[in-house]
Amino acid sequence: MATPRTITLSVNGTTHQVTVEPRTTLVDLLRGDLGLTGTHVGCEHGVCGACTILWNGKAVRSCIMLAVQADGSEVTTVESMAQDGELHPIQQAFMEAHGLQCGFCTPGFLMSISELLTRSPDPTDEEIKDTLGGQICRCTGYQSIFTAVRLAIKKLADARAAGGSA
Ligand code: FES
C-alpha cells in the first residue's frame, strides 16, 4: 500500500490538515473525512457532474480528482452557499423556479452555475446552455433549470444594485 500523505487545504474558508491515501478521491475526502455530504456522487467517472465543486474558483469534478491534488488549494462546496439560514440567491431561484425535483443533481448544478455567474454575470443563453450541458439531470428536462438560472441572474443583479455582497 502506498504511503499516506498529509495535505493542507482550505474548504469553504476553513483550513484542514488531513492524512489521506494517495488513491483517495477529492469527493471521498470531502464526504468521508470532512463530512461535507452536500457534494453528491453519481457516476464516479467524470460524466454526470453531481460531484462538481470549485477548486481555486474553477468548477471541477471531484470524483476524478485526487485529494492530494488539492494540497494547498482552496475548495468551495455547496455548503458554502446558504449563510445564516438564508439561501443563496441561486438556491432561492432554483426553489422558486422549480429547478429541481429529486435534487440529486442540484449541488453540482449550483456550483457550476455559481462559477459561470462569477465569471460572466450577464451570460448569453448559449453560455448558460453550455454550462447546463455539462451536468446530467434525469428529472427536470432542463427548462426549469434554465429558468432558474435566468431568475438567479436577476436576483444577483438586484442584490448588487442594492449594495449587497451576493
Ligand atoms: S460523480 Fe463525478 S461526474 Fe459523476
Ligand code: FES
Ligand atoms: S432533479 Fe433529479 S436528477 Fe436532477
